[in-house]
Amino acid sequence: MKLNYTKINSYLIPDLIIPETDTRPIGKYGELRRQFLREHRPDMFDLMLLEGTLHSHLADVDAAARQMVEATVNQxxxxxxxxxxxxxADPLAWAGRMNAIRNATEEAVLPDLLYEDALE
Structure with missing residues (x-):
């Protein structure tokens, strides 16, 4: 791998370009994971960012969390x-109960997926 450099004020700065090939969207759960990594695991966040694996990691976490939440909500x-x-028969009651189920599901499921490597 050959690095190219740009001279700025007599300093040679490496031209770092991170190839980002994953174009999957990062949803709510991926953003929550990003926030957790940025605040509580900056070393892991920076390493994945430099290696170009952060986006795919966040998209994978988002997809897994979304799938698990939907399956649990349905169940x-x-x-x-x-x-x-x-x-x-009662759309308002249905919406209230579904919201309660979704909130309980997210509270139970998401900590394992999003914050699995929390600091002890």
Whole structure:
């Protein structure tokens, strides 16, 4: 690997270009992971940023979290009888119960996925 340098005020500065080939979107859970890494694991954040793996890591975490949350929400909604019949009969009650289920699911599932390498 050959590095190119740019001369600025008699200093040679390496031209560092990080190839970013992953174009998947980073959603809510990926952004939460980014914030956690930036605040609590800056060493890991900087290393992934320099290696060009940060975006793909965040996209992977987001996809895994989204899939796990959706599966758990569907399972809990089925167990609690929150279905299309309730949605047609009482949309406001359905929305309230679904929001409660989603919040409980995120509270239970996300710490393991997003903050798995928290400082002890």
């Amino acid at each position: 809990m909604a089925h167990q609690q009888g929150v279905d299309e019949a309730l949605k047609r």
